[in-house]
Amino acid sequence: MSMIIGVPKEVKDNEYRVGMVPSGVKALVDAGHKVLVQTGAGAGSSMPDKDYKHAGARIVATAAEVWRKSDMVVKVKEPYGDEPKFFRPNLVLFTYLHLAPIPDLTKELLDKKVTGIAYETVTDKAGTLPLLTPMSEVAGRMSVQVGASYLEKEKGGRGVLLGGIPGVPPAKVVILGGGIVGTHAAKIALGMGARTTIIDISLNRLRELDDIFGGRVHTLASNSYSIAKAAAEADLLVGGVLIPGASAPKLVTKAMVQKMKKGAVIVDVAIDQGGCIETARPTTHSDPAYTLNGVVHYCVTNMPGAVPHTSTLGLTNATFPYAMRLANMGAEKAMKSDPGLLEGLNTYKGHITYQAVADSQRRPYKEAAKLV
Secondary structure (H helix, E strand, C coil): CCCEEEECCCCCCCCCCCCCCHHHHHHHHHCCCEEEEECCCCHHHCCCHHHHHHHCCEEECCHHHHHHHCCEEECCCCCCCCHHHHCCCCCEEEECCCCCCCHHHHHHHHHCCCEEEEHHHCCCCCCCCCCCHHHHHHHHHHHHHHHHHHCCHHHCCCCCCCCCECCECCCEEEEECCCHHHHHHHHHHHHCCCEEEEEECCHHHHHHHHHHCCCCCEEEECCHHHHHHHHHHCCEEEECCCCCCCCCCCCECHHHHHCCCCCCEEEEHHHHHCCCECCCCCECCCCCEEEECCEEEECECCHHHHCHHHHHHHHHHHHHHHHHHHHHHCHHHHHHHCHHHHCCEEEECCEECCHHHHHHHCCCECCHHHHC
């Protein structure tokens, strides 16, 4: 079968990633498919139109043309702004969706009967999240870079150098969650010389982290007492807690934030799923931070968009094999053949097909395997 695949330019604030690179276009075209790329879609990732054209894409002028003529749209961020007006029945949308905290977008997908396949809930045979991992790696590493910057006095921080200097102690970095985000945040924090603590609910994961970092990271079992104490001592607090597809739990309360040091910095990487800090609210790259109770909050929902060349390559390395399978087989057959890809299905023919999204929004749920 032949499919028309569309790659629109991202519209979210300062989002420069792109859903497909020229090599992916060439592979799809070689397989007999047509690819429409909106002009300028890859420019922010240092991938100009001429590279896409050389790979066999048709360059089109507007997002409307991409959306209306494509059987499947491949992008990076959840539909935003005017994009939902292009939804229609049987359109396959392959992107990050993060639907749990966005009921309005969920309703649009359901009303228009879009087949919404979310990168963040696709699983592999090991039960991990292969399409979320590369961006979690980027966001985890960025969280400490960003946090170190906002600890500078001119940006509202305490005026603390993350790694200290001889004779002056380093900053204290506390990381909530020992998964991909937390592990990569710890790598950068340690590399910059900070005193680093990871808090996680899994004792086995804490044992693994202790081995990975050779005892250089302090580990704490997660409970409200430990979190409150660690937050009060932190110069930089990184939120990296994930429950796949669901709203993140609010592990740090307003009361805990009020007891943090003035000028301390919070970077809530979990903000895409609603955030794990009670005082966190989504921000943009244009207006990335705000101060509340004397604590600087950085809660940008598309952090990896700030390093689009790295992020696009890392993301498409993971997503493209799935995109090719969806194009070659069609969405339904591809998902039937791969239970992990079927886990990515969040909306289908007017139903929510991912349990955690339905639970977060208190909407009805239908099991994907019974519908596809």
